[in-house]
Amino acid sequence: MARKTILPEDQIPRQWYNITPDLPHGLQPPLHPGTLQPPGPDDLAPIFPMPLIEQEVSQERWIDIPEPVLDVYRIWRPTPLVRAVSFEKFLDAPVKIYYKNEGYSPPGSHKPNTAVAQAYFNKEFGIKRLCTETGAGQWGSALAFACSFFDLECKVFMVRISYDQKPYRRLMMMTWGATCVASPTDTTDAGRKILETNPDSPGSLGLAISEAVETAVTSKDIPTRYCLGSVLNHVLLHQTVVGQEAKKQMEMVGDYPDVVIGCAGGGSNFAGLSFPFAQDKINGKEVQIIAAEPTSCPTMTRGPFAYDLGDVAGMTPLLAMFTLGHDFVPPPIHAGGLRYHGMAPLISQLIRDGIIEPRAYHNLETFEAGLDWAKTEGYISAPETNHALAAVIEVAKEAKEEGKEKTILVNWSGHGLLDLAAYEDYLAGKLTDFALPEEEIKRALKAIEGLPKPQ
């Protein structure tokens, strides 16, 4: 049986798919925090170039991919669609599993699909330098890679705690010619303010965003703009090459997925694979679309309702585990409108519309899935990607229980070769879902027992 389905280069998608006009109930616009009105071009223009602002609000279903972007895409695209034959055997369930190998790109993830597009449109708009923030460095390295093709300067503010932990991503950025600095820095007001009070600050993603935006907005000598690698509509748009290729490749093997799966943090790789299939679903096709996320950050399944019982993921028994019978029950933290806080608005809307089903997975089961995958399919997955693999295993088990054959399509969004420290922790037994032994909890709580609550 052939494992790989290779789409010829001349079949590479020439348009991105914009799902916005197909949303059953439209998209609630974001509100500007200052004016409480939807942000207009004047609000966005100092941050993003006009072509990307137009894409952000576009109601056009198809948007042409410029030839220079396709030229760079062709370095690694179309990516292979692979039948996970060995993983299927291992699972021993009535499932066919196909995965889209997005770890095939030079930076090793799906992120360059939008990084290249953003770099191109900025260049065309006369921008000379791009700024961004990065946590683990996956996005920063993708943007550094993209900028190198369009002769753009690239400055990446990497959260210091990650900067110290993840030297190899930083070195990738530098190899592609980017400047990677540990945030907070003394080059911005936002950074200096923090360093004044805490010179050893480990930084935060919020602060790194502020530094990158400040640099973009205040740069007068070098035209500079800011780039973001997830959440925004235009970012998700650029990723749809993944799903479009997958559809063509599924056609080549004469198949169509019953279930489409991706992991979802900010939502871009998930959207990239799933939106073209969501379009089919909106038009009446039967396909289950699952967004997999960590139980430790259940943005979609539970949102900020940390103690919201009866959640859609059926996590209620776990929630009760640490109530310990004490009298304190925190109230729900936010209103319902913030339930999907942190997730891309397009995905949030599709969840509300019942097109996408979110599910959450524990840390340990995701690493177990990643190891099973590595031992059968060979590839070592990024820890985020392991959430999608955990979902594949769950769906396979369901198929077995139901005695129903299913075809699964999953986005293998990136390799984990720079995340081996996390695998080391897992293999050494350092990762647990319940990190603290009961006696330790009791000891720590004993220490704070009877203390007056601060006023």
Place this chain on the structure above:
Amino acid sequence: MLDVKTAFDELETRCPQLGGPVPFDYCRKVAEGLPCSRALICWELHFPVGQYLRRILTEEEWKKAFETPSLSRLERILSAADRFRDQGGG
């Protein structure tokens, strides 16, 4: 003697925002000295974090950390852009 405020500081979990391990110490004070708005969710499987933070935070700090809606990514970007533009940027 266990220091109440730092009792759980050395525990580690994976931060889904940063994509790497962080100690509780980081999550406890990352937001200008206050806990990350997601701390209750990320740590609830490790120890009774809500109960613990209720004890060590003032009511005002708790409200600021957990009951004030935090900004979405786009809101944060717009807010930062406004702030720096008002400060005389380009």
